[in-house]
Amino acid sequence: MLKPIRYNICLAMMSIMLFIACEEQHEHTAPAIRARDSVAVMTSYGVNTLISDSGVAKYRIVTEEWEINTNLQPSRWLFNKGVFLEQFDEKFHVQAYIQCDTAYYYDQMRLWELRSRVRILTKDGLRFASEQLFWDEGKHELYSNVFSKLITPDRTLQGSYFRSDEQMTKYFISNTKGSFAKDDFEGGDNGPNDANMTDSARRAQDSIAKYQHPIATPQRRNTSIPLMH
Structure with a gap:
C-alpha cells in the first residue's frame, strides 16, 4: 500500500517541478542592430x-x-x-x-x-560665404540666420541675416557691415546726390537693387569654387 502512495507523491512532485521550470522560461529577443528609421x-x-x-x-x-x-x-x-x-x-x-x-x-x-x-x-561674379544656408525651391529664395558674407564686383557686405532670390540679384542683409567702391561716394551714376548718401542708406538701397548683367558664357566646369578667406 505504501508503494503506490510513494509513487504518486513522487509523480506529483515531478509534475510540480516541471511546471515551475516551464513557467520560468522566458523568450529573449535581441534588439535590432539598427533602428528602422x-x-x-x-x-x-x-x-x-x-x-x-x-x-x-x-x-x-x-x-x-x-x-x-x-x-x-x-x-x-x-x-x-x-x-x-x-x-x-x-x-x-x-x-x-x-x-x-x-x-x-x-x-x-x-x-x-x-x-x-x-x-x-x-555667373555675375557675386560670391557668398556662410556656415549655413537654406534654399527653398518652392518659394525660389535663399536665406541664412547666421553670419554671412557677400562680395559683389564692387562692394562687400556681411551680416547676421541674409535673404535673396534664387539668382542672387535681389538680396537683403541685416545688421550689416560693409565696404564700398570709391565711385559710390564720388560722382557715381546718380550724380552729386550719390555722394550725400549715408552708409546705412546705401546698404538699404543695395539690399533692394536688382543688377542687370548680360548672361555670361559659362566656362567648363571645375568642381571647386574659389573660396573666400
Whole structure:
C-alpha cells in the first residue's frame, strides 16, 4: 500500500517541478542592430548626375556619397561627405556654383539645408560665404540666420541675416557691415546726390537693387569654387 502512495507523491512532485521550470522560461529577443528609421533606402558613391523637374534640368549634383532615406521624418537626401552643385536656368545656362561640407535635401518640402563652409559663386561674379544656408525651391529664395558674407564686383557686405532670390540679384542683409567702391561716394551714376548718401542708406538701397548683367558664357566646369578667406 505504501508503494503506490510513494509513487504518486513522487509523480506529483515531478509534475510540480516541471511546471515551475516551464513557467520560468522566458523568450529573449535581441534588439535590432539598427533602428528602422536609420536605414537608408539607397546609398550611391561617386555621383555626378543631373536633377530635372518637369523635364527641365535644374542642377547637377557631384558628390562622394549620396544617401536617400525616406524612413526619416521628414524624408531627405543626405550628403554627409559634401556636395557640389551647378544651378541652371530654363535654357540650361549655368546660374551659380554651390558647394558645402554637408547638405540635406528634404524632398517632400523641396528644401535644401547646406552646412559648413557654404560657398556660392554666381555667373555675375557675386560670391557668398556662410556656415549655413537654406534654399527653398518652392518659394525660389535663399536665406541664412547666421553670419554671412557677400562680395559683389564692387562692394562687400556681411551680416547676421541674409535673404535673396534664387539668382542672387535681389538680396537683403541685416545688421550689416560693409565696404564700398570709391565711385559710390564720388560722382557715381546718380550724380552729386550719390555722394550725400549715408552708409546705412546705401546698404538699404543695395539690399533692394536688382543688377542687370548680360548672361555670361559659362566656362567648363571645375568642381571647386574659389573660396573666400
